[in-house]
Amino acid sequence: MIYLRYEFNDKEQAESKIAKLEDVNASFIKLDKFVMTEGTYDSEGVEITAPILSEGYALDVLWRDLDASPYGWKTYEVEPSNPKHRLF
């Protein structure tokens, strides 16, 4: 069992990769984008600068029967130093 993080170009690419898997026991956590920098606001709550979102489509996976990414997934692995998501 291994928990890995991925970043795909977009949702469609991620869904396509999942659809091509066969007989895989895994949990897919579809995270999409993260807020990397929160926006700033004045005392009335009016936005001064907008939040900045991450690029790409984030997907975390718990592979129950594997100890490494399956074929074709390794390219999309990421190892952020300060992950924006974790398993509870």
Next chain:
Amino acid sequence: MMMLHSLQDIVSRFIDRVALDGGTLDNQIGLSNVDETAVLTLIPTAYKERILYCILPENASGDFDVSRNSIATRIDSSGEIEEMAVNIPRINYSTGTPTLLVEPQRTNLIAWSETLGNNTKSGGISFTYTNPLAGNIIEAVVSVTNANDRLQPSFAAVGGRVTMSIFVKHDGTDFTTQLNTFNTGTSTLFGARASVTSTGVTFTSFSSGFDDAGFTNYGSGWFRIFVSCQSTTGTTFAQWRPSSITTTISYPCFGYQVEAGNTASSYIRTAGAQATRLADDISVDLTSLSISSITETIDGVEQTPITSIPSTYTIPQGNINKIVMI
């Protein structure tokens, strides 16, 4: 000829079987009301890692396999939130009586569910933190002086409904709080105002309104309030105004949670990052048992019996009172 055992003997042997196997007997509620002729009876009473014990049959052939590869919380028999380890089933007391809690995968989109002041804020909202509650949950006391004082962490819009929830304590003074989303893609607000008294919570629509709202009363003044509303496009701000009217007020709180979906699921603690509780998967292999009918009691309602019997039966999601197979 099948020999029928007295129910008292069956219960006694069940308790012994759980103890010998190193299991935990959580409660004995409902064990005095078991149909001795059933092939399999599950009442949420006893468990250990990966196993949920059945009172019938009187051996391990009917015990359920439990899989959930993440921590999850339950309300214990004292009414406190308790974190349950990986692959431990959850006997939950949120309604006062024990039920088996079976939930889907959910992600708390709020990065700081307890150290609430670390979230993006607006106005003069402030927090002081007190001694941990049971389960080492960090309780905060929120203070505001203005209706505009609020938390407003943001997340990428989910393109559908989200459910916002928070635990608040009525500490002697009635208050009206507000949970709403603001979506940058459509510049729309959805949400509700919740008027909290010592006995309950009432909701009124705010701006473009809400899809659902409700509360759970945990006693001692504690309520969990939830509001379901829309997260459309762009960035969604999860705004919580502790007081939606211009007044100075302070009260205890914790557990800010926003999740995609129509309901507030069990509490998912976060501390600096979003967190996901994985789904509960609880099933039993029926190939060695002769079953003709399965009757599930969920949320106190007995369901229409299942007569097309699968080789592996998986417990549906919900609050499970009892499962009887004949």
